[in-house]
Amino acid sequence: MTEKFYEDAIIIRQEEIATNIYSMWLHTEQIARLAKPGQFVTLYCRDGSRLLPRPISICEVDRGDCSIRLVYRIAGAGTAEFSRYHTGEQLRVMGPLGNGYPKKSRKALLLGGGIGIPPLLQLVKELNCEKQIVLGFRDECFLVEEFEACGKVYIATEDGSRGTKGNVLDVVTEKGLDAEIIYACGPMPMLRAVKQFAVQHGIQTWISLEERMACGVGACLGCVCKSTKKDAHTHVKNKRICTEGPVFRAREVDI
Amino acid sequence: MNMGVNLAGISLKNPILTASGTFGSGEEYAQLMDLNKLGGVITKGVANVPWEGNPTPRIAEVYGGMLNAIGLQNPGIDVFVERDIPFLAKYDTRIVVNVCGRSESDYVEVAERLADQPVDLLEINISCPNVKEGGIAYGQNPHAAAEITKAIKAVAKQPVIMKLSPNVTDIAEMARAVEAAGADAVSLINTITGMKIDVRKRRFALANRTGGLSGPAIHPIAVRMVYEAAQAVRIPIVGLGGVMCAEDALELILAGATAVSVGTANFTNPRITEEITDGIREYMLEEGVEDIRELIGAVR
Numbered sequence A: 001m002t003e004k005f006y007e008d009a010i011i012i013r014q015e016e017i018a019t020n021i022y023s024m025w026l027h028t029e030q031i032a033r034l035a036k037p038g039q040f041v042t043l044y045c046r047d048g049s050r051l052l053p054r055p056i057s058i059c060e061v062d063r064g065d066c067s068i069r070l071v072y073r074i075a076g077a078g079t080a081e082f083s084r085y086h087t088g089e090q091l092r093v094m095g096p097l098g099n100g101y102p103k104k105s106r107k108a109l110l111l112g113g114g115i116g117i118p119p120l121l122q123l124v125k126e127l128n129c130e131k132q133i134v135l136g137f138r139d140e141c142f143l144v145e146e147f148e149a150c151g152k153v154y155i156a157t158e159d160g161s162r163g164t165k166g167n168v169l170d171v172v173t174e175k176g177l178d179a180e181i182i183y184a185c186g187p188m189p190m191l192r193a194v195k196q197f198a199v200q201h202g203i204q205t206w207i208s209l210e211e212r213m214a215c216g217v218g219a220c221l222g223c224v225c226k227s228t229k230k231d232a233h234t235h236v237k238n239k240r241i242c243t244e245g246p247v248f249r250a251r252e253v254d255i
Numbered sequence B: 001m002n003m004g005v006n007l008a009g010i011s012l013k014n015p016i017l018t019a020s021g022t023f024g025s026g027e028e029y030a031q032l033m034d035l036n037k038l039g040g041v042i043t044k045g046v047a048n049v050p051w052e053g054n055p056t057p058r059i060a061e062v063y064g065g066m067l068n069a070i071g072l073q074n075p076g077i078d079v080f081v082e083r084d085i086p087f088l089a090k091y092d093t094r095i096v097v098n099v100c101g102r103s104e105s106d107y108v109e110v111a112e113r114l115a116d117q118p119v120d121l122l123e124i125n126i127s128c129p130n131v132k133e134g135g136i137a138y139g140q141n142p143h144a145a146a147e148i149t150k151a152i153k154a155v156a157k158q159p160v161i162m163k164l165s166p167n168v169t170d171i172a173e174m175a176r177a178v179e180a181a182g183a184d185a186v187s188l189i190n191t192i193t194g195m196k197i198d199v200r201k202r203r204f205a206l207a208n209r210t211g212g213l214s215g216p217a218i219h220p221i222a223v224r225m226v227y228e229a230a231q232a233v234r235i236p237i238v239g240l241g242g243v244m245c246a247e248d249a250l251e252l253i254l255a256g257a258t259a260v261s262v263g264t265a266n267f268t269n270p271r272i273t274e275e276i277t278d279g280i281r282e283y284m285l286e287e288g289v290e291d292i293r294e295l296i297g298a299v300r
């Protein structure tokens, strides 16, 4: 089992990088040292009426500075609470959690949709190969410059305000992009379409899934997804997204 | 100062246990806290064969609580005996195995399999609100609860704790029924059936529609029910429901609980059990309590 820590992190800085999308750098004792792309942390609310920790992906890691970056969207009361925190304040964090993306030296296609984009940033920074990055947004874009520093970036917006009008797969078709490996994170309809595309083209594909979590560490069995084969831990066709995931080989999971 | 208690003939170094289903078999938490500091670990419910559990979403947070509808997913007793028990046996803590089933013979089979295992106590879940058969069908009817208690007692080699449901009109009647049938202890409360609706999507928050409510929202109900059960039976009581701090645990002890399980709070803070044990010790020092057993059922 991967090593994980429960600690008080300190907020180095926080800013709103797009409407209701926040970027937060946290100083951690241990988590930054161990964090891998595609892993996540859970954040604990101070408000005692909110008992469950919020899972948020690791967007960037600065191991030298012992810090991690999280990029999150205000989705409800918990994330709204975090957005009100200031530099210097403490925040309880557990992590790093989950498995993360495997890093292969093959021509890669990275597909990120909306708030699924952040975890791909650390991955693209660590991948040592030809990289094509497709980012899909509803309208407003974020993190684009950071990705552009790491490879060729294509953009899709639903309203056509920037790049291709449509979704990430529309870009792949329009530009005729090909790859030996796909890494994807985004909303479920996008991941289903990516899986279908990957199966059609016989491309090895890794997708990151989301589910409601309680413990975040594999104890409660709240966060499972359906797997195609019997899982080695659960002994049924269920995999724990927080532990065996959140990143899965697309063909291992039934989505 | 003594913090040890005796639960149905088994000595616990302190009264704090982990509640079934919130702590796996301890392995997932072992990196985050010290299992040796627990009075015992109550494992996730295990059946005679693997169960897939319910569809997702299985979890929904509510104000001061949470709903779950895991549906008793478990790997079955064979894997449990090979993997989970040897893991727990490495620690200096009591092992309480929580058992679930769809029929009397399922429960009996698991109890038989555990007879020669290094397990200290069995906790029988007859109160899960999230599965259709078995479980709560036994937990809401005193005759059915008594029958299943007898059947398990006939084969069990460890003391048997019957875990009762709060989804009943008269908890004292249920406690009396299982005591008369030979139960060595009772634990209460399991979760209370609830429902949450997502108003934007106009859908149930849980795929199972209903789920079990746990966390601080149910704590006063647990205190009341532990008190009522304590007035009705002589067998020891494991109290649980929404314990978040030492004071909550002390309330249950004063109401009549010999030991206290901590569930949902592990999600809020993986080190909460140790903090609760420390808090009880501090309380005893402050209040000049020499032996924790003086506190059990001290409020009448």
Ligand SMILES: Cc1cc2nc3c(=O)[nH]c(=O)nc-3n(C[C@H](O)[C@H](O)[C@H](O)COP(=O)(O)OP(=O)(O)OC[C@H]3O[C@@H](n4cnc5c(N)ncnc54)[C@H](O)[C@@H]3O)c2cc1C
Binding pocket: A040, A052, A053, A054, A055, A056, A057, A058, A071, A072, A073, A074, A075, A076, A077, A078, A079, A080, A115, A118, A119, A209, A210, A211, A212, A213, A246, B060, B061
């Ligand atoms: C592995 C993983 C990684 C994630 N990474 C990111 C990220 O990098 N950036 C980001 O903005 N969001 C991310 N999310 C989604 C994020 O966890 C939710 O948006 C957040 O929990 C919402 O909390 P809230 O209190 O603001 O919303 P509320 O709706 O009030 O939350 C109520 C409950 O539902 C849970 N919940 C609500 N939405 C989700 C969701 N989509 N997934 C899981 N649980 C949810 C909450 O954790 C909480 O328990 C991730 C989710 C998972 C599972």
Ligand SMILES: Cc1cc2nc3c(=O)[nH]c(=O)nc-3n(C[C@H](O)[C@H](O)[C@H](O)COP(=O)(O)O)c2cc1C
Binding pocket: A214, A220, A222, B019, B020, B021, B022, B044, B045, B068, B070, B072, B098, B125, B128, B163, B189, B190, B191, B213, B214, B215, B216, B218, B240, B241, B242, B243, B261, B262, B263, B264, B265
């Ligand atoms: C996610 C989850 C899973 C649970 N699984 C079980 C179980 O398998 N068997 C059981 O007897 N109780 C189970 N319970 C009930 C708890 O053991 C406990 O009775 C209840 O949650 C109340 O305590 P709490 O408020 O401290 O969590 C579960 C509770 C939760 C939250």
Ligand code: FES
Binding pocket: A212, A213, A214, A215, A216, A217, A218, A219, A220, A221, A222, A223, A224, A240, A241, A242, A243
């Ligand atoms: S959140 Fe508890 S098992 Fe994944």
